[in-house]
Amino acid sequence: NYNSIPAFHAKLARSRRILAVCGAGLSASSGLPTFRGADGLWRNYEATALASPKAFKNDPGMVWMFYAYRRHMALRAEPNAGHYALAELARQNPEFLCLSQNVDNLHIRANHPSGQLKLLHGSLFALKCSSPTCSYTEPENLESPLCPALAAAAVDAPSSPTEIHPLLDTTKPLPTIPPSSLPHCAQCQTALLRPGVVWFGESLDSDMLADMDEWIRREKVDVVLVVGTSSLVWPAAGIAEAARGPGTSVVHVNVDAESPEGLARLVDKEDFSFGGDAAEVLPRLLEPVVGRWDEE
Ligand code: APR
Numbered sequence: 001n002y003n004s005i006p007a008f009h010a011k012l013a014r015s016r017r018i019l020a021v022c023g024a025g026l027s028a029s030s031g032l033p034t035f036r037g038a039d040g041l042w043r044n045y046e047a048t049a050l051a052s053p054k055a056f057k058n059d060p061g062m063v064w065m066f067y068a069y070r071r072h073m074a075l076r077a078e079p080n081a082g083h084y085a086l087a088e089l090a091r092q093n094p095e096f097l098c099l100s101q102n103v104d105n106l107h108i109r110a111n112h113p114s115g116q117l118k119l120l121h122g123s124l125f126a127l128k129c130s131s132p133t134c135s136y137t138e139p140e141n142l143e144s145p146l147c148p149a150l151a152a153a154a155v156d157a158p159s160s161p162t163e164i165h166p167l168l169d170t171t172k173p174l175p176t177i178p179p180s181s182l183p184h185c186a187q188c189q190t191a192l193l194r195p196g197v198v199w200f201g202e203s204l205d206s207d208m209l210a211d212m213d214e215w216i217r218r219e220k221v222d223v224v225l226v227v228g229t230s231s232l233v234w235p236a237a238g239i240a241e242a243a244r245g246p247g248t249s250v251v252h253v254n255v256d257a258e259s260p261e262g263l264a265r266l267v268d269k270e271d272f273s274f275g276g277d278a279a280e281v282l283p284r285l286l287e288p289v290v291g292r293w294d295e296e
Helices: 005-013 024-030 053-058 060-076 081-092 148-153 206-218 236-243 278-290
Strands: 018-022 096-100 117-119 122-129 193-197 223-227 249-254 272-275
Touching (some): 005 249, 005 272, 053 060, 060 122, 081 096, 223 236, 249 278
Parallel strands (some): 018 223
């Protein structure tokens, strides 16, 4: 029964409190690379090696170019049917909470109700001060260029998504951006601004984690949707099991869900595992609540 859509629909009909834990696979069909897939490299760098305080300390210009490239990609991507299905589920069911590791802004652009969305790893479009003693943050700033140096590095940004971005084109050397020409904090006036995301080795926002725990503990969780994540990065990787109680169904939606590795994630007879693209599978799973999704 683990991959029966009618069996899942029967469960959904009996479910009220639903949690989703999303990862990069949800945005894969929007054209954004995942972290640990074959495309999880930026030029010759491991994406995971650039997303760290150490990398920023060593070469902030390099890390900012990586984020300038990711902002560029995310701005040009469009939310897919998976993001829209989750947003509609949130509108139809006030007891649905979506936790996302994605920093690409696509949930918000799919009009996901903000009270039912927690961005565990922050946002590519937020800024914060890199000094641990300064609390300055700047909210989403989509259009304004970060600083002239980064705008110049991406000056030949392609207009079509199939064209290669200059920051990705390994035939061209990367420019060197000195720290002095990167954006600086307006409050402390000394430290550099950095992307408003959570890096390896850093903690998630403690208020957000407390709200999440409170939501999970308040009452039994009926369904946990685990969508497009390798479940390797903590604490996100532990949320589904933390939310499990008697009768909870953990539902995996992942391209590899029906591989031996994917099936090994099934813990309980109430669990489900659906293999395929999240943008295609989620709308089918949620159809009884969100209606039929017709691609234009
Ligand atoms: N539909 C569903 N699942 C997919 C799709 C797709 N179209 N494409 C890929 N996947 C799956 C992969 O099989 C993999 O399990 O999505 C998962 C992506 O895993 P990761 O690349 O590890 O991404 P994620 O789990 O989001 O990474 C967690 O790591 O580097 C950090 O902070 C970053 O938030 C990120 C965190």
